[in-house]
Amino acid sequence: MNSTLLKVLVSTMALVGSFTSARAADLTPAEAQAIAEEGLIYGLPIVMNYAVMYEYAVDKNSGQYKAPFNQIKNEARVFTYEDTAIVTPNSDTPYSLAWLDLRAEPMVLSVPAVPKERYYSVMLCDGNTFNYGYIGQRATGPAAGAYLVVGPGWNGETPAGIKEVFHSSTHFSLAAYRTQLFNPEDMPNVVKVQSGYKIQPLSAYLKKPAPPAAPAIDFPPINNELAKTRFWEYLAFSLPFAPAGPEEAAIRAKLEKLAAAMKSATPELKAAVAEGMKQGEAKIKQYLDTEMKTINGWKAGDLFGDRAFYNGNWLLRAAAATGGIYGNDTVEAVYPMARTLANGETLDGSKHQYTLTFPAGQLPPVDAFWSVTMYDGKTQLLIKNPMNRYLINSPMLPSMKQNADGSLTIYIQRESPGAAMEANWLPAPDGPIYLVLRLYWPQATPxxxxxxxxxxxxxxxxxxxx
Incomplete structure (x- = not known):
């Protein structure tokens, strides 16, 4: 760990709360290492979320900027290789994104009536990366409605006309809308649905005067490199906007103890903290490698949920964010992921060609739709390719060719399999492959x-x- 990071740890962790009078001698290197490891695992999703929020809602020059807080940004397109703020983005559903600032007052999210054959969902995910609610075909049905999103500590009465109240555990929160696109020609219909997504403060909904505005915030700049070298600073900045739940008391107390001890840390203590952070990263990777369910070479897990779902399991939460931040609860979507063959051999588009064949009558069982998306194995981002094709999904089935026995084969390779089978081609990168099979609204019954x-x-x- 470099000296700058250590200074940050000392100076900025004071934002977490009132520190004890601990001295360096009160914390052994072994204790410091253990706390740093646990703190990295606990804090990584929070810092990752802050980085996305900064790019999308704060820094207008980020190249990924969407809209200011409490305004919705509708994307009349699917994500491509040029979208780099979020790893493993989906390219099935044009996104609408809104970052909510709930400090001054709650926000009302209104959705239009959406034909039941068109899947859509609004995932509410807070700064802790807890999925604390859903609006959409599965969760609330196709009818129009207004929903209230409130921040920590709000305990007002539910206004007339509000169908449901959702409670964010943090003052800043993300509303991520996914609206199904059937084919390129269908985009005007998606835009029509998106135009019905509305966000307004509760005061405006009630036609009452607005409360005083929340204080302005000087958000610290962040990028991928800074997130590593100034990790503790961003965690410390974020925590005051995320009041601790009961299951967080222990880890926050440990972080306070570590920060206090670092004020007069010995070289040995500093080295222990650096080692702890490395071990935390290794544990997250190990979890994704070994603790997921392995199914015919695919890895899948129940990774995303609300506060009660995680119940203080910070390693599970960190693995979820690392695997693909802002993933859905399994009732909304399941994401089998593949980097290897069933025998463990790494998928590599520069060396080999592959196929994925669904036997006749055995396509992914879903109540919405499914897709297979290709990513660069190193970056987990969509890859540039001559077809501008990032996935194959169920709406494409009419244009694809089935085998004589009724099965469906997808060709996973860098070069075209030839004009006759190009409709079944999923272009691969010139290197490691990362595949994600998405099942939206998976069937609940066999x-x-x-x-x-x-x-x-x-x-x-x-x-x-x-």
């Missing part, structure tokens, strides 16, 4: 992928053909 890893339906193995 055949089903649920419970994840134990369901009656399993994704077929990827096969190396050349």
């Amino acid at each position: 055949p089903s992928i649920l419970p994840v890893g134990e369901g009656t339906w399993q994704p077929p193995a990827i096969v190396k053909v050349k």
Whole structure:
């Protein structure tokens, strides 16, 4: 750990709260290492979320900027390789995104009536990366409605006309809208749905005077490199906007103790903190490598949920954010992921060609739709390719070619399989491959992928053909 990071740890962790009078001698290197490891695991999703919020809602020059707080940004397009703020973004559903500042007052989210055959969802995810609520076809149905999103400590009465109240555990929160696109020609219909998404302060909804504005905030700049070298600073900045739940008391007390001890840290203590952070990162990677359910080479898990779902399991939360921040609860979507063949051999588009074949009558069982998306194995971002094709999904089935036995084969390779089979081609990168199979609104009854890893339906193995 460099000296700048250590200074940051000392100076900025004071933002967390009132420190004890601990001295360096009160914390052994072994204790410091353990706290740094746990703190990295606990804080990583919070810092990752702050980085996305900064790019999307604060820094107008980030290249990824969407809109100011409490305004919705509708994307009349799907994500491409040029979208880099979020790892493993989906390219099935044009996004509408709104970052909510709930400090001054709650916000009212209104949605239009959406035909039941068109999947849409609004995922509410707070600064702790807790998915604390859903609006959409599965959760609330196709009818129009108004919903109230409130911040920590709000205990007002539910206004007339509000269908449901959602409680964010943090003062800043994300509303991520996904609206299904059937094909490129369908975009005007998606835009029509998006135009019905509205956000307004509760005071405006009630036609009452607005309360005093919340104080302005000097948000510290962040990028991928700064998130590593100034990790503790961003965590300390974020925590005051995230009042601690009961299950967070222990880790926050440990972080206070570590920060106090670092005020007069010995070189040995500093080295212990650096080692602890490395071990935290290694534990997260190990979890994704070994603790997920393995199904025919695909890895899947029940990774995303609300505060009660995680119940203080910070390693699970960190693994979820690292695997693909802002993922859905399994009832909304399941994400089998593949980096290797079933035998453990790394998928590599520069060396081999692969196929993925769904037997006749055994396509992914969903109540909405499914897709297979290609990512660069190193960055987990969509890849530039001559077809501008980042996925194959169920709406594309009419244009794809089935095998004689009724099965469906997807060709996973860098070069085209030829004009006759190009409709079934998923272009691969010139290097490591990362595939994500998405099942939106997975069937709850057999055949089903649920419970994840134990369901009656399993994704077929990827096969190396050349």
